[in-house]
Amino acid sequence: MKKLIATTAALAITASGAFAADIALVIGSNQDSFWNVVKKGAEDAAVLIEARGGSLNILQTNNYDNYGADLATLIEQATAQGVDGIATVLPVPDAQLPAIQAAIDAGIKVTLLNGGGDRLEESGALNYFGSDEYVAGVAGGKYMAEAGATHILCHIQIPGTVNLEARCAGVEEGATAAGAKATILRVPANLDGDVAGTSAAIEAELNSDPSIDAVVNLATWAADASAAAIEQLGKTESVKLGTFDLSPSTLDRIKAGTQTMAIDQTPYYQGFLSVSTLAAHIDFGTKVATQPVLTGPAIVDSSNIDATFAGVEAGTR
Amino acid sequence: MAHTETTSSEPSSPKSASSQFSLGELIRSPAMGAFVGMVIVFAIFAMFGFSRNFLSIAGFANWMNFASTVGIIAIPVAFLMIAGELDISTGAVLPASAMMLGISVNHYDFPMWLGIIMTLTMAASVGLVNGLLVTRTQVPSFIVTLATLFAVGGLTLALSDFLINNTNVSLQSPDWAKALFGTRYFGFRSAVYWWIGLIVIFWFFLHKSPWGNWVFAVGGDSESARNAGIPVNKLKIWLFVLCSVCTALAGMCQVIQFNSAQSATFFNMIFFTIIASVVGGVLLNGGFGSVAGVVFGTMTLGIVQQGINYTDIDRNLSLLIIGVMLLIAVLMNGTFQSLATSWSSSKKED
Numbered sequence: 290m291k292k293l294i295a296t297t298a299a300l301a302i303t304a305s306g307a308f309a310a311d312i313a314l315v316i317g318s319n320q321d322s323f324w325n326v327v328k329k330g331a332e333d334a335a336v337l338i339e340a341r342g343g344s345l346n347i348l349q350t351n352n353y354d355n356y357g358a359d360l361a362t363l364i365e366q367a368t369a370q371g372v373d374g375i376a377t378v379l380p381v382p383d384a385q386l387p388a389i390q391a392a393i394d395a396g397i398k399v400t401l402l403n404g405g406g407d408r409l410e411e412s413g414a415l416n417y418f419g420s421d422e423y424v425a426g427v428a429g430g431k432y433m434a435e436a437g438a439t440h441i442l443c444h445i446q447i448p449g450t451v452n453l454e455a456r457c458a459g460v461e462e463g464a465t466a467a468g469a470k471a472t473i474l475r476v477p478a479n480l481d482g483d484v485a486g487t488s489a490a491i492e493a494e495l496n497s498d499p500s501i502d503a504v505v506n507l508a509t510w511a512a513d514a515s516a517a518a519i520e521q522l523g524k525t526e527s528v529k530l531g532t533f534d535l536s537p538s539t540l541d542r543i544k545a546g547t548q549t550m551a552i553d554q555t556p557y558y559q560g561f562l563s564v565s566t567l568a569a570h571i572d573f574g575t576k577v578a579t580q581p582v583l584t585g586p587a588i589v590d591s592s593n594i595d596a597t598f599a600g601v602e603a604g605t606r
Numbered sequence: 607m608a609h610t611e612t613t614s615s616e617p618s619s620p621k622s623a624s625s626q627f628s629l630g631e632l633i634r635s636p637a638m639g640a641f642v643g644m645v646i647v648f649a650i651f652a653m654f655g656f657s658r659n660f661l662s663i664a665g666f667a668n669w670m671n672f673a674s675t676v677g678i679i680a681i682p683v684a685f686l687m688i689a690g691e692l693d694i695s696t697g698a699v700l701p702a703s704a705m706m707l708g709i710s711v712n713h714y715d716f717p718m719w720l721g722i723i724m725t726l727t728m729a730a731s732v733g734l735v736n737g738l739l740v741t742r743t744q745v746p747s748f749i750v751t752l753a754t755l756f757a758v759g760g761l762t763l764a765l766s767d768f769l770i771n772n773t774n775v776s777l778q779s780p781d782w783a784k785a786l787f788g789t790r791y792f793g794f795r796s797a798v799y800w801w802i803g804l805i806v807i808f809w810f811f812l813h814k815s816p817w818g819n820w821v822f823a824v825g826g827d828s829e830s831a832r833n834a835g836i837p838v839n840k841l842k843i844w845l846f847v848l849c850s851v852c853t854a855l856a857g858m859c860q861v862i863q864f865n866s867a868q869s870a871t872f873f874n875m876i877f878f879t880i881i882a883s884v885v886g887g888v889l890l891n892g893g894f895g896s897v898a899g900v901v902f903g904t905m906t907l908g909i910v911q912q913g914i915n916y917t918d919i920d921r922n923l924s925l926l927i928i929g930v931m932l933l934i935a936v937l938m939n940g941t942f943q944s945l946a947t948s949w950s951s952s953k954k955e956d
Binding site for chain 2: 319346347348349351352353354355356357358361362363365366368369370371381383384387447448449450477478479
């Protein structure tokens with residue numbers, strides 16, 4: 290089907306000879322598997338864009354050490370490359386907005402994905418494709434409470450980070466609304482990415498407060514840490530585990546029944562929709578009326594795990 | 607026409623610094639290998655990135671902007687390497703400076719000038735600690751600055767979380783500070799102009815002033831240098847202070863340019879500055895190097911790091927390409943060095 294559309298589009302372009310959009314996608318570190326899924330969505334969209342004679346150039350940072358400045362530099366780079374459209378993440382608006390403004394001043398269309406949706410209007414971008422962290426948190430908290438959790442521990446790996454705080458605030462809200470209790474655990478930020486250290490911290494919490502019967506993590510590596518802690522304590526039966534985002538180990542646990550659920554923000558859609566609608570806007574003047582476009586939350590649990598696995602195989606989840 | 611002083615500051619054979627221009631002298635200069643390497647790398651990326659405006663002014667400004675932050679730090683790092691030491695605490699001093707300026711001005715409403723002075727003082731004291739520890743103990747500078755890297759990084763994280771309950775800070779700077787540190791002129795960030803200014807100053811320092819000769823002498827043979835009356839310890843301490851202060855300058859330019867800072871330790875900066883120095887022909891064991899070489903090395907790094915995005919090369923290969931280029935550059939430097947040595951010795955026989 291996709292091929293058919295592509296061929297039709299290719300025929301259309303040869304018939305009309307119209308100009309087609311060159312798009313740049315600016316996203317996070319190429320060493321972070323999350324972005325591979327965004328990239329996959331964008332590359333699938335690129336099939337259509339290239340069939341029309343356009344192009345897609347994906348620009349990624351090396352890591353998150355200097356995130357705001359690195360992203361701003363990449364946006365400047367895309368501007369220098371003379372693209373027609375830029376789809377970018379917006380986690381550090383202070384650093385990125387001047388670069389985005391310069392791109393818009395140069396006549397480039399900009400759209401946002403994944404993060405920074407609350408700054409959509411200010412940024413001058415066309416639309417935002419991503420999740421609302423708070424809404425996703427509420428859905429997760431509610432799901433865990435309805436699955437039988439009475440006291441949820443929500444773990445924040447970098448305290449003070451706006452989107453992470455919003456996720457746990459949402460979990461707390463969702464849990465409370467469904468009649469459960471939630472405690473937010475803020476660990477020292479130097480434990481970020483440290484599976485062993487985080488596992489020990491979670492274990493200590495579970496040990497010191499036996500009433501905790503569920504853990505929600507905000508990253509898949511942190512869920513790996515929690516799973517190890519829960520197993521270490523022999524509490525796989527009594528403590529439920531949930532996490533934001535998907536990873537192979539997360540899905541394996543859901544399949545095996547040692548993890549209750551994962552909250553997916555559908556990164557594939559973020560890449561696919563942002564890039565394809567941006568190119569279509571430039572080529573055909575179309576615009577999605579809904580604003581912002583929420584690509585999540587989508588809950589993955591035992592009921593839809595098999596289809597999710599198929600997506601993982603294809604690199605789309 | 608006759609030069610009264612030797613033009614090159616290398617300790618070897620002052621006689622060979624002939625009064626007239628010669629190809630041999632050009633090839634002999636430590637910057638030559640770095641220059642040739644940069645031209646080759648530039649040509650490669652120009653070829654593959656041509657269709658995406660790599661050769662436009664904006665394309666040029668793009669990688670120069672990236673290179674400027676590295677370049678401001680890389681030259682003093684190279685000085686330390688020439689003097690036989692190493693400073694890797696730069697990776698923590700940079701975010702610490704950016705966060706300190708951001709927190710003091712944005713959160714505590716200090717005037718910008720005071721924030722800048724405080725930040726530079728903080729950086730200078732880190733450099734002083736590095737210098738004192740290296741010269742007063744027998745601990746190698748790699749270990750000393752590794753310790754301060756983590757200590758300063760940890761302190762930055764803990765203090766930001768404690769003071770502002772956040773690991774990121776935003777900063778709105780007054781116009782004069784923007785104009786001086788964080789705006790663009792002709793597409794180039796302020797940091798690029800700071801870098802160019804520092805290149806001139808540092809070139810005079812290393813290649814024209816007596817202190818430059820001291821740096822080479824200390825790195826070549828510390829004991830002889832001490833016996834010759836050079837204040838080795840004092841010199842090293844000042845170089846460490848210089849390195850931290852320059853890093854703070856780069857950090858301040860960055861926070862003022864981008865209106866925000868984050869407290870994460872910038873580990874890549876350590877590698878960037880060392881790569882720029884080594885590709886620029888600086889020897890890790892000291893005694894050899896040049897400002898021009900480090901500048902070319904920094905520009906090469908900038909071209910590779912940013913240039914790949916102008917090409918269709920798989921982005922996942924960028925680190926691999928940097929690694930291979932580093933290796934080639936180092937091997938090439940070796941060739942140029944042995945060429946230089948054999949040339950001068952054959953010349954002596956004449």
